[in-house]
Amino acid sequence: MNNKVIFRILFLGVFLFNGNNYLFAQSNYKEAKNNFALFTKSGDLKVLETAKKFSDQGYATQRDSSSDRTNLLRALIYSALSVTDSNRTLKYSKDPIIEAKSALEKLTDEDFNYVNNGQLIYVRRKIAHAHQIIATRALANNDYQKAFDNFAQVDSFSNGQLLVKRNLAVLSEKLDKKEQAVQYYKDFMDHEEGLKPEYILTMSRLYAENEQKNEELNTLLTGRDKFPKNKYILFRIINIYANNGSYDAIVPVIDEAIALEPENVELNYLAGYANEISGNRNAAEKYYKNVISLDANNYNGNFELGLLYLKDFVTGKKPENQELAQKYLLKANEVNPNAINALKSLAVLFESSNDTLQLERVQNQLNQHNMFKQN
Numbered sequence: 001m002n003n004k005v006i007f008r009i010l011f012l013g014v015f016l017f018n019g020n021n022y023l024f025a026q027s028n029y030k031e032a033k034n035n036f037a038l039f040t041k042s043g044d045l046k047v048l049e050t051a052k053k054f055s056d057q058g059y060a061t062q063r064d065s066s067s068d069r070t071n072l073l074r075a076l077i078y079s080a081l082s083v084t085d086s087n088r089t090l091k092y093s094k095d096p097i098i099e100a101k102s103a104l105e106k107l108t109d110e111d112f113n114y115v116n117n118g119q120l121i122y123v124r125r126k127i128a129h130a131h132q133i134i135a136t137r138a139l140a141n142n143d144y145q146k147a148f149d150n151f152a153q154v155d156s157f158s159n160g161q162l163l164v165k166r167n168l169a170v171l172s173e174k175l176d177k178k179e180q181a182v183q184y185y186k187d188f189m190d191h192e193e194g195l196k197p198e199y200i201l202t203m204s205r206l207y208a209e210n211e212q213k214n215e216e217l218n219t220l221l222t223g224r225d226k227f228p229k230n231k232y233i234l235f236r237i238i239n240i241y242a243n244n245g246s247y248d249a250i251v252p253v254i255d256e257a258i259a260l261e262p263e264n265v266e267l268n269y270l271a272g273y274a275n276e277i278s279g280n281r282n283a284a285e286k287y288y289k290n291v292i293s294l295d296a297n298n299y300n301g302n303f304e305l306g307l308l309y310l311k312d313f314v315t316g317k318k319p320e321n322q323e324l325a326q327k328y329l330l331k332a333n334e335v336n337p338n339a340i341n342a343l344k345s346l347a348v349l350f351e352s353s354n355d356t357l358q359l360e361r362v363q364n365q366l367n368q369h370n371m372f373k374q375n
Helices: 003-042 045-057 068-084 096-105 110-115 117-140 144-157 165-174 178-191 197-209 213-226 231-244 247-260 265-277 281-294 299-315 319-335 340-352 356-374
Strands: none
Touching (some): 003 045, 003 068, 045 068, 068 096, 068 117, 096 117, 117 144, 117 165, 144 165, 165 197, 178 197, 197 213, 197 231, 213 231, 231 265, 247 265, 265 281, 265 299, 299 319, 299 340, 319 340
16 A cells, blocks of 8 residues: 555544544534523523533533633533532532633633623623622621622622622721722712612721821711711711811801700700801800700800800900809809819909909919919
8 A cells, every 4th residue: 555545544534533523522512502592591400511511522622622602602601500500519620610710711802702792791790690609608607808809709790780899898897908998988889879878987987097087078078968867977077077176167067966966965065166266156155055054064064155254244345244254154163173264264254353352262272273283
């Protein structure tokens, strides 16, 4: 037998072998596709398992594993398995999520992906759902890191369509990832859907812990726009204004706060002080009187009201308020005999009114206080 005949026989053998493999692969692809189509209608895991079997057989060679249509079908089958068989009752060489992602990563042809965009969306949603199942189970077991990692995958594969950023924000906080927590809360707030006042308050607290004061206040102001009747947001804003000494900013909102808690002594006192600093003398007087009506022995209320009347008397605006100044300053001194401010104010009052007897008494108290302080 000459060389030409031998070559033709070998060539024919190779051709027939490759042809049979090709037909076999084609058959596997067709069976896998048909069974997956049946699964989408029935939801039967057994049908999906059959699709998996044919997909695995058709994925055996390098040529098959590089085919776009084969990888797409494999991604569809394994992404469906990752959810439908969430308890992993079938046998796998690799987890279905890993298999689905691996097949998905091989689909790099933009034209092919454009034509099959609907199926690619299906794959990504299934992968996201599979990670969400794992994350939820991890959360139930207090495995916060595993829950965080899987919710991050959900966020990635759902392209932000699934609102898991709140979960990521909460988990970031639990894992002491404060900067990430803030960013996730911020992203969550941008969606607004499902937003609650407590998320605003948590985010503002995280900003405060990170010493980002401007962001803390801006978050609360944004929250107030969205939840104008929430008293906790309002009270937090007022507290920040008070700590910053921004009393002019307190005046326009303090009445609303007092309406929510009319018997709150501290709020009424703050209202009086803020109005006094802002030049609203009559409003300050009203709120200081509210403080005393709520708590007759409140030192700050009696002192500030007495000081207000003392200013009226000393400046000559309302000389008749001398007795009122004396009444409330003496009451403040009675409530707290060691309060240096009340003693000094009484000294000014008695000196201005030429009451030498009372002035001497107060000066003695001041001297005793100074001696005690030195000792």
